Amino acid sequence: MVSLIEVGDLTGIRPVINFANLTTFAAGMRWGPRIIPDCQIIHVVSGSAEVTVSGARRIIVSGDTVFYGKDTPHQILVSPDQPCTFYSFHFSWDQVSAVPVHPHNVLPSAEWMCSSDDLEKQGPVYSVTMDGYGQVIIPHFFSIPKIENLMAPIVHEYVMAEAGYSFMMRGQLYLLLMEIIRGLMSNRIVGSEQSKKIAVVLEAMQNEPNRSWTTKQLARIGGYHPTYFAAIFKEAVGHAPKHFLILERIRLAKTLLLELDTIEATADKLGYSSVHYFSRHFKEVTGFTPSEYKKRSTFL
Numbered sequence: 475m476v477s478l479i480e481v482g483d484l485t486g487i488r489p490v491i492n493f494a495n496l497t498t499f500a501a502g503m504r505w506g507p508r509i510i511p512d513c514q515i516i517h518v519v520s521g522s523a524e525v526t527v528s529g530a531r532r533i534i535v536s537g538d539t540v541f542y543g544k545d546t547p548h549q550i551l552v553s554p555d556q557p558c559t560f561y562s563f564h565f566s567w568d569q570v571s572a573v574p575v576h577p578h579n580v581l582p583s584a585e586w587m588c589s590s591d592d593l594e595k596q597g598p599v600y601s602v603t604m605d606g607y608g609q610v611i612i613p614h615f616f617s618i619p620k621i622e623n624l625m626a627p628i629v630h631e632y633v634m635a636e637a638g639y640s641f642m643m644r645g646q647l648y649l650l651l652m653e654i655i656r657g658l659m660s661n662r663i664v665g666s667e668q669s670k671k672i673a674v675v676l677e678a679m680q681n682e683p684n685r686s687w688t689t690k691q692l693a694r695i696g697g698y699h700p701t702y703f704a705a706i707f708k709e710a711v712g713h714a715p716k717h718f719l720i721l722e723r724i725r726l727a728k729t730l731l732l733e734l735d736t737i738e739a740t741a742d743k744l745g746y747s748s749v750h751y752f753s754r755h756f757k758e759v760t761g762f763t764p765s766e767y768k769k770r771s772t773f774l
Contacts, residue, residue, distance in 0.1 A: 477598045479543065480609075481567045484602045489651060491643040492574045493564040494632035496625070498557050506549035507588045511581035512564050513600075515650075516540045516550070517622060521558030524551045527614045529594045538617050539654075546597025547588050561625045565647060567600075572640040574632070602655060607721070608712040610655050618657030624650045659712075671696040672710045676718075683722050684745030689715055724759040727752070728767070737764045 481487060492512055496519070507526075516525070522535045527548045534540060542548050552558040564577050600612045628646045631639045675696045679687060692715050693703035708714050713721065723744045730740040741752035756764050 479598045479600050481600055481602045484604060484651065484655060487568040487602075488570060488572070489644060489647045490566045490569040490572055490574065490640075491563060491628060491632060491647050492566060493576055494562070494629045494643070496559070496561050496629050498559040499552050501552055501556055501558075502554045503552045503558075504550065507547055507590055507593050508549070508586040509545050509547055509588050509592075510564065510586060511544055511577050512566050513541070513543045515561075515563045515565070517561040517625060519559040519561065519622065521556050521560075522553045523558045523560070524553070525549070525615075526593045528597045530614060532615050534615070537619075537622075538615065539621070540615055541600075541612055542614055543598055543600055547592040547595055548597075549593055561622070561629065563625070563628065563647075563650075572644045574640060574643070602651075604655060604659070607659065610658055610712070612654070612658065616654075616658065618654060621650060621653050621657065624653060671698070672707060675707070675715075676711070679715075679719055680722055683719065683726060684743060686745060687715070687719055720755050721759060724756055727756060727764070728760075731764055731768050737768075740764065 498521075516534075517539045518534050518536050520536050522533055525532055525534055525540050525548065527540065527542050527546060532538075532540075566575075569575075601609050602612065603609050624646065628643055628650065631642045631646065675692050678695055679692070689704050690700045692707075693700040696703055698706070704715060707718075711718055723746075727740055727744060730743060731737065734740050734743070737753070738749050741749045744752065746752035746755075753764055756762070756767070760767060762770065
């Protein structure tokens with residue numbers, strides 16, 4: 475049975491870089507089978523390597539990223555034909571201090587090793603929660619454009635260790651993790667033909683958020699039976715169609731409340747027939763009533 479580690483709301487954690495480098499490794503170099511005492515992100519810049527994690531074996535190439543957590547058996551084997559250059563980051567999800575603690579200081583390297591049989595064991599799966607968007611599972615293997623640009627500054631701070639470097643790295647790690655999460659959320663709704671149809675439905679909802687969409691109407695746009703559509707929509711987006719529409723309306727409401735004179739005008743523009751109904755949704759999503767939000771946003 476796969477265990478799920480819920481990191482919590484990304485806005486409430488205090489991530490810490492424990493080790494960071496960018497290195498070119500010789501052809502055939504290997505790490506593992508092993509476990510580590512923290513989490514690790516590996517991102518390939520050039521070359522290729524074979525990575526085994528939780529029984530899954532993949533060849534990773536330029537642009538590919540691997541993630542695994544504490545006590546997850548894994549092995550990394552650089553291609554025997556050419557060197558491989560990659561970024562490596564060891565990190566903890568939530569620590570009070572931003573000062574790095576090298577993994578070897580937590581668990582002696584002699585205790586990192588495990589057996590080849592352990593590579594078939596399932597390590598824990600990690601998830602984070604995004605306010606208003608729900609839970610996002612972090613897979614072991616993924617490819618997200620542009621995240622490489624966020625990695626060099628982390629390595630620079632770690633290597634130079636100038637004044638305040640630990641706090642700089644924490645901020646930079648926040649950016650990297652956020653970009654990864656956004657990319658994973660985007661990957662939910664792109665790629666397959668089915669996902670492209672869901673994207674068309676999302677576009678329709680975003681173009682007319684004031685419309686009282688029904689599941690039947692949305693299913694017709696995607697070309698699906700309503701029951702089947704509701705299931706695949708939630709799988710792809712993370713929310714039922716009705717809840718996604720509420721989130722989209724409240725996202726727009728945050729701007730409209732500051733632009734329009736009254737709460738009633740905002741509710742009406744977003745298709746709510748009742749201010750009470752709008753206010754209830756707004757507080758459920760944001761934690762504030764529309765009036766409280768307007769006051770907080772205009773405070774200098």
